[in-house]
Amino acid sequence: MDRRRSKKGPVPRSVIEMEAHITVRLSSGDHLTKKLEGGIMMKKLFVKDYHQLSLTAFDLFLQEFQDNPAGTFGFATGSTPIGFYQRILEDHALYQTDYSNIKTFNLDEYVGLDEHQPQSYHHFMRHQLFNPLGIGREQVHIPKGNAEDLQKECTRYESLLSSNPIDLQILGIGENGHIGFNEPGTTFESGVHITTLKESTRQANSRFFDSIHEVPTQAITMGIQNILHAKKILVLVSGSSKAPILKEIFHHPVTTKIPASALHHHPDTTFIIDEKAAVSLSDD
Ligand SMILES: N[C@@H]1[C@@H](O)[C@H](O)[C@@H](COP(=O)(O)O)O[C@@H]1O
Numbered sequence: 001m002d003r004r005r006s007k008k009g010p011v012p013r014s015v016i017e018m019e020a021h022i023t024v025r026l027s028s029g030d031h032l033t034k035k036l037e038g039g040i041m042m043k044k045l046f047v048k049d050y051h052q053l054s055l056t057a058f059d060l061f062l063q064e065f066q067d068n069p070a071g072t073f074g075f076a077t078g079s080t081p082i083g084f085y086q087r088i089l090e091d092h093a094l095y096q097t098d099y100s101n102i103k104t105f106n107l108d109e110y111v112g113l114d115e116h117q118p119q120s121y122h123h124f125m126r127h128q129l130f131n132p133l134g135i136g137r138e139q140v141h142i143p144k145g146n147a148e149d150l151q152k153e154c155t156r157y158e159s160l161l162s163s164n165p166i167d168l169q170i171l172g173i174g175e176n177g178h179i180g181f182n183e184p185g186t187t188f189e190s191g192v193h194i195t196t197l198k199e200s201t202r203q204a205n206s207r208f209f210d211s212i213h214e215v216p217t218q219a220i221t222m223g224i225q226n227i228l229h230a231k232k233i234l235v236l237v238s239g240s241s242k243a244p245i246l247k248e249i250f251h252h253p254v255t256t257k258i259p260a261s262a263l264h265h266h267p268d269t270t271f272i273i274d275e276k277a278a279v280s281l282s283d284d
Pocket residue numbers: 076077078079080081107108171172173174175178179180181201205
């Protein structure tokens with residue numbers, strides 16, 4: 001048996017104490033003690049850079065997985081979680097971590113893209129995470145962006161989510177504060193729905209396409225209500241381009257204009273924030 005998986009066995013290489021401060025013993029052997037702010041809700045965990053953000057996210061994920069090896073995990077796309085996914089793959093390569101009992105749910109998918117198209121989120125997840133981990137199709141749930149009847153697809157995904165509560169949801173945030181593809185203005189009561197992407201979102205995501213004209217105009221996304229139903233949420237925020245919206249999330253009242261501000265209503269959300277993203281946050 002893998003010694004790290006035994007709760008009573010030797011200390012695992014990732015030890016996390018969720019207290020007023022958080023101590024993370026990283027794979028490198030370093031100890032990081034970080035300021036954990038925000039009381040019970042919207043905890044902020046400050047890390048130095050993207051590398052530390054990825055390691056910290058992995059450590060928190062691993063703790064959840066060790067507690068619940070048959071858990072339901074919500075994954076996200078975008079560039080931010082890639083380093084975190086790489087840490088999962090490294091751990092798997094070293095320890096043959098067995099993910100065969102987890103279920104996965106993804107936040108969203110572009111409308112009109114076949115799951116084999118390289119820009120689809122199906123393709124992204126298979127290549128970044130699921131295939132190398134040996135996670136089978138039967139474990140994976142992602143909305144079908146090319147479903148014939150998109151409304152039916154939303155209903156199907158909604159019902160899957162209600163029968164499979166998510167234990168840990170990973171999130172990134174868009175520069176306009178979107179979570180999943182819930183764009184500014186989306187009601188916090190929203191379930192799975194078809195959304196029209198803002199031009200700024202299409203622009204930001206056009207780096208994954210040959211040109212902006214190829215970026216779909218719509219997506220199917222979990223709604224904000226679905227996201228808030230997750231038991232725990234981990235939000236990864238890296239880089240200076242996210243600094244302005246992070247300030248809005250933490251220093252402005254909750255508003256549908258900033259979808260990520262809905263997370264103030266969630267009882268167990270932790271933001272992992274690197275130095276570049278944190279520059280505009282005050283010390284309060
Ligand atoms: N739908 C995804 C979001 O789930 C993600 O959070 C966002 C930010 O991406 P990045 O991490 O590349 O900034 O991109 C896309 O729009």
